[in-house]
Amino acid sequence: MLLAILSGFLLATVAPAVHRQTGMNSGWVLAILPAALFLYFLSFLPAVGSGESIVISYPWVPGLDIQLSFLVDGLSLLFALLISGIGFFIVAYAGRYLEGHKDLGRFYVLILSFMASMLGLVLSDNLISLFVFWELTSITSYLLIGFNHEDATARRSALQGLFVTVGGGLALLTGLVMMAVVTGSYELSEILSSGDALRDHGWYVAIVLLVLLGCFTKSAQVPFHFWLPRAMAAPTPVSAYLHSATMVKAGVYLMARLNPSLGATDLWLILLGVFGALTMFTGVFMSIRSTGVKQVLAYSTVMALGTLTMLIGVGTDTAIMAAMAFLLAHSLYKGALFLIAGILDHEAGCKDFLQTGGLRHALPITATFAAIAALSLGGVIPMFGFVAKELLFEAVLEAPSLSGLLSLLTVASAILVVAVAAVVGIKPYWGPRVETPKTPHHEAPPAMLAGPAVLASLGLLFGVGVAMVDRGLLSAAAGAVYGSPVETYLSLWHGFNLPLMLSLLSLVLGLTIYFNWDRFRTATGFMDDLKRFGPERAYDKSMDGLVSISEWQTRVLQNGYLRYYLLTILLSTVALVTFSIARAGGLEIQMSLAGVRIQELAIVAVLLLAALVSVTTSSRLGAVASLGAVGFSVALIYVLFSAADVGITQVLVETLTVIMLVLVLFRLPGFLGLTPQALRIRDAVVALAFGVMVALLSLAASSTRFADSISEYFIRESEPSGFGRNIVNVILVDFRALDTLGEIVVLALAAVGVYAMIKLRAEDNRK
Amino acid sequence: METLMAFVVGGLFAAAIYMMLRRSIVKLVIGLILLSNGANLLLFTQAGMLRGAPPLVPLGATQPEGVVADPLAQALILTAIVIGFGVLAFAVVLIHRAYEVVEADDMDQMKDTDT
Numbered sequence: 087m088l089l090a091i092l093s094g095f096l097l098a099t100v101a102p103a104v105h106r107q108t109g110m111n112s113g114w115v116l117a118i119l120p121a122a123l124f125l126y127f128l129s130f131l132p133a134v135g136s137g138e139s140i141v142i143s144y145p146w147v148p149g150l151d152i153q154l155s156f157l158v159d160g161l162s163l164l165f166a167l168l169i170s171g172i173g174f175f176i177v178a179y180a181g182r183y184l185e186g187h188k189d190l191g192r193f194y195v196l197i198l199s200f201m202a203s204m205l206g207l208v209l210s211d212n213l214i215s216l217f218v219f220w221e222l223t224s225i226t227s228y229l230l231i232g233f234n235h236e237d238a239t240a241r242r243s244a245l246q247g248l249f250v251t252v253g254g255g256l257a258l259l260t261g262l263v264m265m266a267v268v269t270g271s272y273e274l275s276e277i278l279s280s281g282d283a284l285r286d287h288g289w290y291v292a293i294v295l296l297v298l299l300g301c302f303t304k305s306a307q308v309p310f311h312f313w314l315p316r317a318m319a320a321p322t323p324v325s326a327y328l329h330s331a332t333m334v335k336a337g338v339y340l341m342a343r344l345n346p347s348l349g350a351t352d353l354w355l356i357l358l359g360v361f362g363a364l365t366m367f368t369g370v371f372m373s374i375r376s377t378g379v380k381q382v383l384a385y386s387t388v389m390a391l392g393t394l395t396m397l398i399g400v401g402t403d404t405a406i407m408a409a410m411a412f413l414l415a416h417s418l419y420k421g422a423l424f425l426i427a428g429i430l431d432h433e434a435g436c437k438d439f440l441q442t443g444g445l446r447h448a449l450p451i452t453a454t455f456a457a458i459a460a461l462s463l464g465g466v467i468p469m470f471g472f473v474a475k476e477l478l479f480e481a482v483l484e485a486p487s488l489s490g491l492l493s494l495l496t497v498a499s500a501i502l503v504v505a506v507a508a509v510v511g512i513k514p515y516w517g518p519r520v521e522t523p524k525t526p527h528h529e530a531p532p533a534m535l536a537g538p539a540v541l542a543s544l545g546l547l548f549g550v551g552v553a554m555v556d557r558g559l560l561s562a563a564a565g566a567v568y569g570s571p572v573e574t575y576l577s578l579w580h581g582f583n584l585p586l587m588l589s590l591l592s593l594v595l596g597l598t599i600y601f602n603w604d605r606f607r608t609a610t611g612f613m614d615d616l617k618r619f620g621p622e623r624a625y626d627k628s629m630d631g632l633v634s635i636s637e638w639q640t641r642v643l644q645n646g647y648l649r650y651y652l653l654t655i656l657l658s659t660v661a662l663v664t665f666s667i668a669r670a671g672g673l674e675i676q677m678s679l680a681g682v683r684i685q686e687l688a689i690v691a692v693l694l695l696a697a698l699v700s701v702t703t704s705s706r707l708g709a710v711a712s713l714g715a716v717g718f719s720v721a722l723i724y725v726l727f728s729a730a731d732v733g734i735t736q737v738l739v740e741t742l743t744v745i746m747l748v749l750v751l752f753r754l755p756g757f758l759g760l761t762p763q764a765l766r767i768r769d770a771v772v773a774l775a776f777g778v779m780v781a782l783l784s785l786a787a788s789s790t791r792f793a794d795s796i797s798e799y800f801i802r803e804s805e806p807s808g809f810g811r812n813i814v815n816v817i818l819v820d821f822r823a824l825d826t827l828g829e830i831v832v833l834a835l836a837a838v839g840v841y842a843m844i845k846l847r848a849e850d851n852r853k
Numbered sequence: 854m855e856t857l858m859a860f861v862v863g864g865l866f867a868a869a870i871y872m873m874l875r876r877s878i879v880k881l882v883i884g885l886i887l888l889s890n891g892a893n894l895l896l897f898t899q900a901g902m903l904r905g906a907p908p909l910v911p912l913g914a915t916q917p918e919g920v921v922a923d924p925l926a927q928a929l930i931l932t933a934i935v936i937g938f939g940v941l942a943f944a945v946v947l948i949h950r951a952y953e954v955v956e957a958d959d960m961d962q963m964k965d966t967d968t
Contacts, residue, residue, distance in 0.1 A: 758959070
């Protein structure tokens with residue numbers, strides 16, 4: 087199983103090489119993998135069809151309790167079969183569609199990686215690995231949408247898709263972790279059986295909202311639907327695969343997957359039902375309003391995603407069965423229609439339905455399969471789409487609540503879907519011949535026809551022989567979503583009942599709209615103005631806002647003035663320390679000047695005076711001299727208080743410092759007095775505040791000791807272990823010799839730097 | 854004495870920070886020197902100050918007689934003084950070099966990375 091999922095990534099690494107070797111047949115060669123995977127997953131069907139669910143587990147990060155575990159039940163098997171099956175046709179199709187494209191090798195890498203991520207996502211049992219695969223699909227999708235990266239629109243669309251889905255992914259991760267905390271397990275197979283614990287927990291609402299945010303963004307639900315039509319900037323095989331059959335269904339998959347543990351509450355029903363229904367109607371309405379071939383299909387995908395969400399929300403066994411049937415039907419006809427859209431573009435150069443017409447003579451095979459797929463989309467008997475649509479009507483009519491609203495939106499959508507189907511299936515091929523940008527000379531090559539032909543035919547086959555998919559796969563999938571086996575079975579003919587009447591009604595009204603398509607679009611033209619208030623506008627605004635906020639904060643924080651950086655750091659430190667002291671209830675300070683000798687007092691006075699002079703003098707020599715006075719006073723303090731070695735070092739270093747400053751500073755101009763008086767006072771106040779703080783902390787720290795000093799050890803062991811009588815020296819060269827080595831390295835580096843800069847200057851002068 | 858030293862350290866810090874807030878790069882370096890003196894003294898004060906008790910072991914003994922000053926703090930300060938000097942040497946050459954390029958002792962003219 088692990089190999090099956092990772093094989094996509096493995097093949098992706100060598101795909102460009104394979105492509106170079108096999109040339110124009112590379113599509114067929116690489117498509118062997120998805121085909122093999124399809125057969126492999128098919129071998130699970132007997133067991134899963136009889137209601138089993140199989141868990142396969144490998145340790146991944148044992149310390150964090152993350153396992154690479156996989157769950158094969160009806161739902162994941164249905165998805166795995168769709169992904170690998172459609173993947174086969176997509177890879178084969180892409181080989182011809184992008185033939186001669188300079189980046190075809192890169193395309194294979196991405197599409198195979200995407201397939202593997204998607205398989206990993208639907209088969210993962212562990213929440214963390216599920217999330218990792220979830221994000222991998224977002225990233226590969228980003229790269230695929232932006233495949234034509236020299237096109238600014240494609241780049242923008244790719245970024246938009248990425249922001250929306252990854253933003254939702256963050257929310258999802260939080261939701262998943264909370265779910266794992268509540269249930270005590272990261273394994274889906276265990277979480278699914280602890281639904282009651284989740285629903286009764288105080289975090290339930292938060293978990294549902296976070297998880298749904300992830301699912302809604304991924305599956306392009308209103309108001310996040312705008313990125314999906316934009317994603318059509320990708321090459322057509324990508325649109326067919328990612329944005330109709332698989333990736334966008336990841337959100338639907340997760341909602342279906344978690345339905346047994348999160349579902350069956352009013353919150354779930356209302357959120358999924360209402361947002362799903364709104365998405366469904368918005369999608370189909372935008373679809374009939376569009377004219378671009380891929381736009382129409384993209385919006386009708388939004389419609390399908392909304393329908394699936396709504397059905398999962400309704401949650402009755404009929405609704406779940408309808409969702410699974412609709413999922414399968416949609417993947418089949420939408421995959422076919424997208425691939426046909428690619429053929430129209432490839433052969434006739436058509437990107438807009440208004441430019442098409444009468445192509446049935448030039449592309450007879452394409453026209454046939456387009457018609458079959460469109461019939462399934464429109465839900466016409468005897469297609470599989472009809473079966474799904476009947477069940478959809480039945481489910482919303484029987485919905486436990488909100489039935490009226492959902493039914494109304496469903497029927498309205500169904501009417502428009504018929505019109506969309508007619509646009510897609512009839513408009514390009516019938517009627518008068520319209521001049522197309524390219525004149526088609528021949529049918530598309532077999533590699534490109536195979537996908538639409540098989541997928542569209544399956545839609546017909548499953549409709550007529552509905553029992554083929556009913557009792558094995560679909561009821562197992564529905565059972566996995568419902569949480570217990572479902573009793574509803576599919577049939578082509580339900581008898582004369584309300585759903586059938588609604589079907590007929592939608593057919594008639596839909597065709598009426600189709601024949602008045604132009605008038606319909608003109609009549610609803612005012613809707614274009616509403617775009618200004620749409621969610622995409624909000625997205626743009628927030629992106630602009632993000633940019634201007636970062637510009638503003640860079641301007642304020644990274645202003646390039648050292649003194650403002652310093653001021654910020656100093657004032658924050660003073661404020662934070664004051665705050666901490668105030669919270670701790672003040673400092674314990676013991677002050678005593680007892681025992682201070684007169685010579686010490688004199689040294690301290692000299693030191694402070696010298697420091698003051700060095701700060702206030704306007705003469706450079708004066709500043710250097712008083713610095714020297716400060717340094718030698720410090721040395722005297724060391725000597726007086728038992729630190730002879732330190733004192734000697736200080737004297738040496740201070741002498742060198744003064745010499746060096748005199749040598750260098752006198753090549754520089756004198757002090758200029760650059761700052762006005764007010765700023766000097768401000769700086770003095772800050773400096774004094776910081777000085778007072780340090781003094782107070784020093785006082786407080788003198789009377790506090792948190793741990794025993796390790797000096798005792800050094801004093802005790804200096805002679806016996808270190809064989810030295812000067813304990814400071816023994817520490818430096820023996821106990822802490824590595825520190826000293828580091829110090830020497832620092833000095834050496836500084837010396838090299840100094841030398842280099844002097845050398846550099848010399849060479850500059852020579853020029 | 855620690856009380857007195859606390860104010861000395863505070864005074865050195867205040868002077869150092871005032872100098873580091875100036876626009877002149879020479880004053881910045883003077884500030885750095887004052888700051889490193891202040892920091893060393895702070896460490897020295899915190900270790901406890903003893904008169905006439907250097908951390909030395911007399912000839913023939915294995916332990917010092919009586920209480921001696923903290924040798925660890927002295928070792929750390931020694932290291933700090935030397936490293937401080939290395940940094941200072943580097944900084945002084947650097948400002949000299951910077952002055953040659955910018956031809957002003959003014960940090961506001963060194964804001965850009967281009968010069």
